[in-house]
Amino acid sequence: MTGLKTMAATEQPIILQRADPWVYKHDDGFYYFTASVPEYDRIEVRRASTIAGLAEAEPIVAWRKHETGMMSANIWAPEIHFIDGKWYIYYAAARTTETNDGLFDHRMFVLENESANPLEGEWVEKGQIKTMWESFALDATTFEHRGTRYLVWAQKDPDIKGNSNLYIAPMENPWTLAADGVMLTTPEYDWEVIGFLVNEGAAVVKRDGRIFISYSASATNHHYCMGLLEASEDADLMDPASWAKAPQPVLKTDEAIGLFGPGHNSFTKSEDGEDDILVFHARTYKEIVGDPLYDPNRHTFVRKLQWSADGKPIFE
Structure with a gap:
């Protein structure tokens, strides 16, 4: 694919100040892009016929946060999906209170748009995705496998030490779970528990009979990094034993090339459909003043995903 290669010192972000980037390639010939904006106050969508073109594409505001109550603070990590002829955006939002800004009080929500072009039409709130607990929850992603749609998300189990674990559940419809979720992974390795005990930001890619779930771990500074789960396409995806977890991070800070805290990824396809992208x-510097969540300079990077001889994705 033109302009994409393995990591090199010359690699530059394609979109500045857009964290948690999500790129969806649709069958209308367009790539659709959404991400967290630095103000955490709205959800934007843009599109272009090429991945590189997303950099200059004009974003539209699909939705803005509420003034009060739930969905009034810290709008994080939107994802756009096309499901059964409609567009959906999954996102996390918190509430503004008198004592704080709702940090770490998130729940997951869904928007729906019936327009063929999601930059047009009306985005309708479908409400909160209800899970097993009324607790900190975010980073919902969805995928279909053999006739079943699944949700994968991060949530705080009140009985487990830490900030968030990853869960999977089948879906009744794009905004409702069909059953309780099961836990796929909890932070356990040294690289998953720096600053915070975090597993979050899941994304799914399939290849050659296997399903891979990437995720992010640790605090959102230079310690942020990515891990990987995998299962056979023939396995029971609701059985935690079906999933193998890589013991080492698959993408992490590389000071030699100026890449710090890489994570919260998505996967898409090249324009010709041949390559996984x-x-x-990531940030381009290490030292951050104040809370990393309020440093705006997490930028969107893009590169070709490589594959090893034994069929595993190579992120570096």
Whole structure:
């Protein structure tokens, strides 16, 4: 694919100040892009006929946060999907209170748009995705496998130490779970528990009979990094034993090339459909003043995803 290669010191972000980037390639010939904006106050969508073209594409505001109550603060990590003829955006939002800004009080929500072009039409709130607990929850992603649609998300189990684990559940419709979720992974390795005990930001890619779920771990500074789960396409995806977890991070800070805290990725396809493309955010410097969540300079990077001889994705 033109302009994409393995990591090199010359690699530059394609979109500045857009964290948690999500790129969806649709059958209308367009790539659709959404991400967290630095103000955390709205959801934007843009499109272009090429991945590189997303950099200059004009975004439209699909939705803005509420003034009060739930969905009034910290709008994080939107994803856009096309499901059964309609567009959906999954996102996390918190509430503004008198004592704080809702940090770490997130829940997951869904928007729906019936327009053929999601930059047009009306985005309708479908409400909160209800899970097993009324607790911190975010980073919902969805995929279909053999006739069943699944949701994968991050949530705080009140009985487990830490900030978030990853869960999977089948879906009744694009905004409702069909059953309780099961836990796929909890932070356990040293690289998953720096600053915060975090597994979040899941994304799914399939290849040659296997299903891979990438995810992000640790605090959102230079310690942020990516891990990987995998299962056979023939396995029971609701059985945690079906999933193998890589013991080492698959993408992490590389000071030699000026890439810090890479994570919260998505996957898409090249224009010719031949290559898998990795989309992720990272900073270009290490030292951050204040809370990393309020440093705006997590930028969107894109590179070709490589594959090893034994069929595993290579992120670096």
